[in-house]
Amino acid sequence: MSIKNEYAGFVASDALWIDETLFDIPIFDIQTIANTKISTSYSSINIRENEVLGKRVEHFFEYFITNSNRYTLLAKNIQVFCNKTTIGELDFILKDHLNDHILHVELVYKFYLYNPNITNELERWIGPNCKDTLLQKVHKLKTKQFPLLQKEEAKSVLKNIHVNPDDIQQQVCYLGNLFVPFFMKNKIVPKINNKCIIGFWITAKMFTSANYSSYLFYIPKKKDWIIAPKHCTTWFSYDSIIEQVQHSLIQKKSPLLWIKSNGEYYDRCFIVWW
Numbered sequence: 001m002s003i004k005n006e007y008a009g010f011v012a013s014d015a016l017w018i019d020e021t022l023f024d025i026p027i028f029d030i031q032t033i034a035n036t037k038i039s040t041s042y043s044s045i046n047i048r049e050n051e052v053l054g055k056r057v058e059h060f061f062e063y064f065i066t067n068s069n070r071y072t073l074l075a076k077n078i079q080v081f082c083n084k085t086t087i088g089e090l091d092f093i094l095k096d097h098l099n100d101h102i103l104h105v106e107l108v109y110k111f112y113l114y115n116p117n118i119t120n121e122l123e124r125w126i127g128p129n130c131k132d133t134l135l136q137k138v139h140k141l142k143t144k145q146f147p148l149l150q151k152e153e154a155k156s157v158l159k160n161i162h163v164n165p166d167d168i169q170q171q172v173c174y175l176g177n178l179f180v181p182f183f184m185k186n187k188i189v190p191k192i193n194n195k196c197i198i199g200f201w202i203t204a205k206m207f208t209s210a211n212y213s214s215y216l217f218y219i220p221k222k223k224d225w226i227i228a229p230k231h232c233t234t235w236f237s238y239d240s241i242i243e244q245v246q247h248s249l250i251q252k253k254s255p256l257l258w259i260k261s262n263g264e265y266y267d268r269c270f271i272v273w274w
Contacts, residue, residue, distance in 0.1 A: 199268030
């Protein structure tokens with residue numbers, strides 16, 4: 001898998017919500033940035049092969065900003081210490097030349113599955129392995145990550161790089177990749193940006209030879225989840241992939257499958273262990 005295809009997946013990502021009143025958090029939406037150049041040269045994106053998806057996305061965001069006509073990157077990954085102990089990190093400090101603002105942008109890139117069995121609508125968006133949720137991350141943003149800017153330790157660091165902390169506006173670039181139950185494919189889900197829905201999920205009992213024997217499959221590594229399945233060149237039959245699927249499920253890990261059918265039709269599907 002190439003860096004070019006990873007970056008293309010990042011650029012195609014959408015903000016998880018559009019209505020800023022939903023969580024009362026200002027949105028930094030890469031899809032609505034005016035006059036942004038998307039470079040076709042990727043030589044300056046230096047990513048180690050073993051870097052995890054979250055760190056890779058940080059590289060892509062930095063590259064996106066530095067190739068933009070509108071923004072200048074002033075600082076990134078600013079560590080804030082108190083008595084030699086790290087109390088947090090500020091992701092990106094940007095200069096918005098269009099509005100003449102300094103921005104503190106927190107970057108979030110998530111994969112969530114929609115569980116209709118949960119009562120509260122926004123609580124239904126959970127991680128593939130039930131280890132995190134949309135609301136948990138939003139709560140952390142509002143109670144820990146954004147308030148960090150107001151701490152004296154953070155203000156001191158910012159002043160050292162000649163940024164006035166009192167002039168900074170805060171936004172979140174919250175990019176989402178969403179999966180709905182198979183029976184909800186092509187249905188509208190309330191509150192969130194439905195452009196983020198890129199696939200579906202099924203239970204292990206539904207992944208049978210009777211249903212899927214005519215398809216081809218590939219299980220990408222997590223760092224490759226960002227890539228569109230059409231770029232995959234290695235495919236396996238149902239009989240070849242089922243052992244890999246079962247191995248993940250036994251470990252209580254929900255594998256992501258890329259699915260190819262009818263020659264050139266692609267889909268993405270999580271098979272959940274829960």
